[in-house]
Amino acid sequence: MRHKSDNPLNTLARQQKFLIADFLKGEVPDFVRRYTRCFDAYFRASYENSVIGPKLDIRRNPYAVVALGGYGREEQCIHSDVDLLILFDREVPEAAAALIEEIIYPLWDIGVEVGHATRSLDECITAAIEDIETLTAFLDARFICGMSHLYSKLLDLFREKVIYDDPDGVIGRVVKRNQERHQSFGDSTYLLEPNLKEGQGGLRDYHTMLWVARIRNQLTQPRDLEYHGCLSYKEYQALSQALAFIWQVRNHLHYLSGRKCDQLYFIYQERLAADLGYVYRDGQQPVERFLGVLHRHMGFLKQQQQLVVYELEKGKAKRRSLKSLEKVNAEGIAIVDGMLNFVSSKMIPKQSEILMRIFEESARLKMPLSIEARRLVREFLYCVDGRFRESESVRSAFEKILLTPVIKFNVLEAMSETGFLEAFIPQFNEIVNRIQYDEYHLYPVHRHLLRTVQTLKKFGTPDDPTTKPLCGQIYEDLTRRERIALIWAGLLHDIGKGMSSGNHSEKGAEMIREILSERGYPPEMIETVAFLVREHLFLIKIATRRDIQDEETALVCARRIGDTDRLKMLYLLSVADSVATGPKAWSGWTAALLEALFLNVSSLFREGELTSAGALALIEEKRNYVLTLSEHPGTRESMDALFRMMPPRYLLNTSRENIARHIALYNRLGKAHFVWTVEKSIGLKTRTVTICARDCPGLFARISGVFTLNGMDILAAQVYTWRNNIALDVFEVKPPPDSFYETRKWEHAEADLESALLGSLDLEAALSEKMKTYAVDKPWRPEKSPRVNVDNESSSFFTIVEVFTYDFPGLLYKITDALFKCRLDVWVAKIATNADQVVDVFYVRDFDGQKADSPEQVAALETALMTVLSEASDSRNGKPERSRIIG
Secondary structure, X not given: OOOHHHOHHHHHHHHHHHHHHHHHOOOOOOHHXXXXXXXXHHXXXXXXXXXXXXXXXXXXXXXXXXXXXXXXXXXXXXXXXXEEEEEEOOOOOOOHHHHHHHHOHXXXXXXXXXXXXXXXXXXXHHHHHHOHHHHHHHHOOEEEEEOHHHHHHHHHHHHHHHHOOOHHHHHHHHHHHHHHHHHHHOEOOOOOOOEOOOOEOOHHHHHHHHHHHXXXXXXXXXXXXXXXXXXXXXXXXXXXHHHHHHHHHHHHHHHXXXXXXXXXXXXXXXXXXXXXXXXXXXXXXXXXXXXHHHHHHHHHHHHHHHHHHHHHHHHHOOOOOOOOOOXXXXXXXXXXXXXXXXXXXXXXXXXXXXXXXXXHHHHHHOOOEOHHHHHHHHHOHHHOOHHHHHOHHHHHHHHHHHHOOOOOOOXXXXXXXXXXXHHHOHHHHHHOOOOOOOOOOOOOHHHHHHHHHHHHHHOOOOOOOOOOHHHHHHHHHOOHHHHHHHHHHHHHOOXXXXXXXXXXHHHHHHHHHHHXXXXXXXXXXXXXXXXXXXXXXXXXXXHHHOXXXXXXXXXXXXXXXXXXXXXXXXXXXXXXXXXXXXXXXXXXXXXXXXXXXXXXXXXXXXHOOOOHHHHHHHHHHHHHHHHHOOOOHHHHHHHHHHHHOOOHHHHHHOOHHHHHHHHHHHHHXXXXXXXXXXXXXXXXXXXXXXXXXXOOOOHHHHHHHHHHXXXXXXXXXXXXXXXXXXXXXXXXXXXXXXXXXXXXXXXXXXXXXXXXXXXXXXXXXXXXXXXXXXXXXXXXXXXXXXXXXXXXXXXXXXXXXXXXXXXXXXXXXXXXXXXXHOOEEEEEEEEEOOOOOEEEEEEEEEOOOOOOOOHHHHHHHHHHHHHHHHHHHHHHOOOOOEOOOOO
8 A cells, every 4th residue: 555655746745745845945056947847747657647547548549748838948937827738639538537536637637827738730730830829838848658659649730730830920920929928017127027038038038939940940958049040159148047046936926926926016026025035235125126126137138139139030031132122221231131230340349439330320221230240349349448438429329229229129228138339338338128116117217218308309200208289399499409408418418426425416317427528519509418417306296396486486487597498408308208208107197297397397487487567467467357357337347346355476377368267266165165167177087176165274175185085186286376365276186987987976075165165074984984994005016214304495475385295185175184183274275196106296485475495384284294194004003005095
């Protein structure tokens, strides 16, 4: 009688346990192969000890057990599926079901997912022809046990009827399927939550290399990629290191998640970094260093897949001579099989400028470098020295690359992938694969910079991401020298992030002077680029955190920027930087704010500052317009009196048409506590809510609480108080999520506000109840401490309060309620909820109409707000953050 410990399943479970334990200690460098062999041993033991097997009469009806997919490649990970084929010669007997039950069902009992198929030889060939996933699985087929001649017969038939019949067509199908994966899962080398398997730069790129090489060159082992010349020795070593690291990360991810998981979600990243031994160094968190290494390996994998597949695909065409219909302008460079190559490597050390010329030709001809050319660039990087960087002709060639319109592939990215860009700009090396660990930045720093340059060059083209003509018109108006300055700034605006400390914009401006001076640029050009780098965040911060309707805001911008030309370049850089950062930095609302600020400052440069006489004339023109709308003398007199109740700031910043509408709204007020109108904003998916109410302490807090209670996010607010104690508040808000019931929702919100003003609705209690009922857990995110900044310098009439925190239900109500309890009125609010942290900005004055600028007031204000934010943080008790209520 067999001992329980000899049972193949028990043996497998025991081997799994000890092998995984050793792996987690870092003692199993070849884990995927050894883990695969645990399953091989199980299937062989099950085959040898099978009760069902002998009943199949293997001599008359032979069968074989074949590993497919990742199991076939010996890449088994902790929770990966085990893909298995039970192969029969002619027909699948009925007893095969019992064989599956005997061998495979026990694996399910210990949590192993097995993807199995039971097929005859003919069925296998038919399935491979019809289904690309089955075809690629057979490319990885590996014999485990059973009748080996049957496995050999399968391979012969597969090659004869599937591969040899149309190798080009099969390669096309394989490459197309991989491109579809890239579209679905994205470019993992750009994403901070990469897909380790399916995304671009993931393991599927390596598999595609193998599959194409197996079809084209009958490759049998991964090492054949080197033996067949697809990869150099160094490239194969780098590929092996990249794969080992990605497999290590994937297995740790499987273990942490307790399941098959290939998406590296934020929630696992810090723990993974710690488990892999990363520590804080050079100003980078352990998780940032870990992700930087991961992105470097995935970037290499992506690059090699593109080159190997491109070159192997070219094998279907006859090799052309060095002559081509395309003419190369640089001596020593030729076109071979649709790619650029050096005629001879011997000339590179003698004419090192050819290293830049080949990239210039790549941009001009829209043609990539061959694998061999890229290898030679890497080999001769030592030629890119100080003398090379100081060459005027090299600088001119690089400028042509910068100015070349966007093409299918990014030449600057190719320069970076070969190491050439880092050699040409050594400071760039410090930001390659450098990660900013937050939800705001989607891409490693150097890839963000390359995207920024691409975005700048798309302005005014059919691919313009802004979808509006303004950026294209401005870019078209720039001189060649201005475009070069702008694109240099786009390429290097975050170069200061390579420094371990200090303001990256200031550091970057200092580095720009060194970089451009070495390349012989004139001082005026250098200062322009340094200015753009130093101020690249200025406009977007002003647009989202300041009252752009206030002329003082435009004046501050104009004085800091200096002239129209710099304004245009800074605006384009601000847009491109935001677009390249990701959707949390760029939205229709952000675009509208930034454009409005640009137009205001541009108008100021064009027309000059408004004088007191000009302001009075503007107010008088609006007054006359409003009065002409009144037909009866008595009405005109009452309207004129009402006009005198309106403060100058309101009259200057409100259009005459809106003033007329507001007066009509005021006339509706009567004895009611408030009236409002809700209008769709033109071109934006927002609503403009205009509220006319009898002013009372805490009015803004109650309005914001009601909006939050009804699932409406406030984006911005303009708050005005007329001299007759009438509050005229204009809110820009996101509408309720269900447009079908929007009218009913607004009616409900109106009733809530009425109750809140009457005191019959306890807003704080209602919001707390709402939070319990409808709050939804959001994915984990990197934690940042809340922060409050009180600014009494930027505005002559208001104290500006900036609140940086995470969003939570009732946040705006709690902040504005705290402001009210500090005896402060809100006059302007800017609410930004699209970044990794909420940034809420309030222009406030005390109840006497003065700035809150005494040390005692500032300290009390900071304490009150931090208390609110700390209580909210404590209430989460370390749990994942909750979203703003939208139900």
